[in-house]
Amino acid sequence: MSNNWASVLAAAVLLSAAPAAAQSTVSSRQAETLDYVVRPGDTLIDLASAYMNRPLDYRRVQRENRVANPRRLSIGRTLALPVDLLRADPDEARIAGFRGAVSLNQDGVSGAPTSGQIVRESAVLSTGANAFVRLALSDGSHVVVPSNSRVRVSRLRRYAINGAVDHALTVETGRAESRVTPRTRPGGFAIRTPVSVSAVRGTDFRVSFDEASERSATEVLEGAVAVASGEDEALAAADQGVSAAAGAVRLLPLLPAPALARPDAPQTQPQVVFEVQPLPGAERYRGRIAQDAGMIESFA
Incomplete structure (x- = not known):
């Protein structure tokens, strides 16, 4: 990556919630x-x-x-x-890219991943500061684990009857950002946290979990996401977010990204600096820096 960082900054209000433990109703397949x-x-x-x-x-x-x-x-x-x-056979994913301190724990062995390495069900991906890892799923979907996060690949399956894929990940701490290809039934895609489940069949969304406060937040960029905590459930569309905790969910609008002063100014110094123009109603901002123009491989 060159010293002149080509970066884009996106921001949204973080959602808040109270501590809880949850049981999902979103992904129940008993009657399907x-x-x-x-x-x-x-x-x-x-x-x-x-x-x-x-x-x-x-x-x-x-x-x-x-x-x-x-x-x-x-x-x-x-x-x-x-x-x-219906029988669902094991499926595989692979490491599509990574940067910085990344660890893959798989089959009882922990170490740095390699590009193209096969990832199987139950593997755990961990990232340090200013790091990321991108996981490519078998149907063309991908999941990015940004810095300071730990994500478990909890389900990688493919149904024998029609080849539909069914994938799920668990955010144990930090964040996961997903861009999911539309799924064929009975396949699906879900991201779990200790307090919520976010389930989709095709969309672009982010899920975060804060261990200290036991807060879970889901932000939807495209499509729709069903989020459940306990018996409570909400359906979030694009530009909406859901906070989940204590067996309850709360649907909220996402504020637009704030304007940046001189966003195209070259970044030639060791520290990347942006001037954010205050946005009414915002309590805090979240910035993302990626090493690609599509903002897929975000590392900070």
Whole structure:
């Protein structure tokens, strides 16, 4: 990176919340079903063997769809397959870029990652000051873990029945910024914290968690995000944010980014300095500095 830093500053009001522990209702799949159109040669027994967790799972499908004979199905008939029965095989991600002090803990081994390294479910990514790591998911989505953050890759799966991917990450401290490709059902994408779950099928959003205050904040840039804490839930659209804690969520508008004085001035000194023009109603500002023009690989 050159000494003349080409940087963009974005700002938003941080959301506040109270301490809590949470149980999510967003990602519950117990009642969700996937429509399947019967093809020539299909039987319930064969479908269970190929796409479900256990061969005998066909019995529940038979009962709920009122199928008289599990070995005889009408071609073109639509079956409602419970998603919780569908087999999801392990999927993989990879390290797409990183900078500074980054650690990958995987399979009981902790160390610095390498570009292109395969990342599997349960891996933990940690970043130090002025560092970042970018995780590329198998469907083209990506997640950036900025500085001073720790994120666990809690779910990387792909459904056998149609190849739909289902991914989830847990922000244990700090932040995660996601740009998610639209997902095919029954796949999805979620970012969890100790007090909330933010779930989407395709959007651009950020999630942060502060350990000291047990506060969780979700900021939506594009699309929509469902956020749940306990039994409370809110749907945030673009330019909205959600604070979550104590089994409760609060939907708030995000303030626009403040104007910068001389934003195009070259930054040639060791310390990057911007003059922020005060924005009415703002309590604080959050700045991001990235080493790419698209503000994907933000490190500070």
